[in-house]
Amino acid sequence: MSPVFAVGTGTGQERETVWRGWLRRAAEGDREAFAELYDATSGLVYSLVLRILGNPADAEEVTLDVYVQAWRHAGRFDEARGGVAAWLATIGRSRALDRYRSHGARQKRESGPVHEESPSEEPSPERLTSMSEDRRVVAEALKALPADQRQVIELAYFQGLSQSEMAGHLGLPLGTVKTRVRLGMMCLRERILEQRG
Structure with missing residues (x-):
């Protein structure tokens, strides 16, 4: 098994070589290689996302989204355009900014006009159908x-x-x-x- 280089260990070139190897294997469907990549790099992605969002729960969810996207698109990684960490950070930044904007839009909607009617305690038929689905x-x-x-x-x-x-x-x-x-x-x-x- 290849050594796990977390951020800050091994030389930059050693880490990059190992990470690219894991990503290539992940592109071929190797889940264990992808798990190794996740273990080695998720701290970096989480830190970046947390700086943007400022909320640990949101940062954890977005970090998971980043790795779902990385798993789906591992074959699209282009070594000529940069390193694995930069690729993951780019995905992370994009996802975090999307979440940040979405959260801001939701807050605006929620702070809209208040209706006098109090919401029913019982879920509506539509909500029950949605929950069942x-x-x-x-x-x-x-x-x-x-x-x-x-x-x-x-x-x-x-x-x-x-x-x-x-x-x-x-x-x-x-x-x-x-x-x-x-x-x-x-x-x-x-x-x-x-x-x-």
């Missing part, structure tokens, strides 16, 4: 995951186990559980986006 989409996406990824997602979200508890329950190294959760969440998000078109 959301559950169906998530269930379909979950079924489509590889069994090992589906297992850890279900343990985390339906039984409330932490990653350490899952490692003990499954008899697996914690790193393996973390990788399965991360890949499972990325695949789940990608499949949900595909189903929603």
Whole structure:
């Protein structure tokens, strides 16, 4: 296995060579190589996104979006145009600015005129239909995951186990559980986006 060079370790050229190798393998569908790339570079992307958004929860979500996009478009990375970190940072900056603008527009809409009618406690029929559709989409996406990824997602979200508890329950190294959760969440998000078109 190649060494994991986190930001700030190894020479710049060594890191770039390893990261490009992982990205090339990811373009061929190698999820483990992509997980290695994520582990080595996600701190950099998260820091950049957090500086733009200032909100850790939004930054985590946008960082995940960045890696979903990077997984989908790994084959489009052009080595002649720059390094892997710069490519990921560009995607991160673009996604973060989109989120920032979207959040600003939503705040304007929400601070619009206030209606005297109080909202009903009961969800409307339209909202119930939408909630039902959301559950169906998530269930379909979950079924489509590889069994090992589906297992850890279900343990985390339906039984409330932490990653350490899952490692003990499954008899697996914690790193393996973390990788399965991360890949499972990325695949789940990608499949949900595909189903929603």
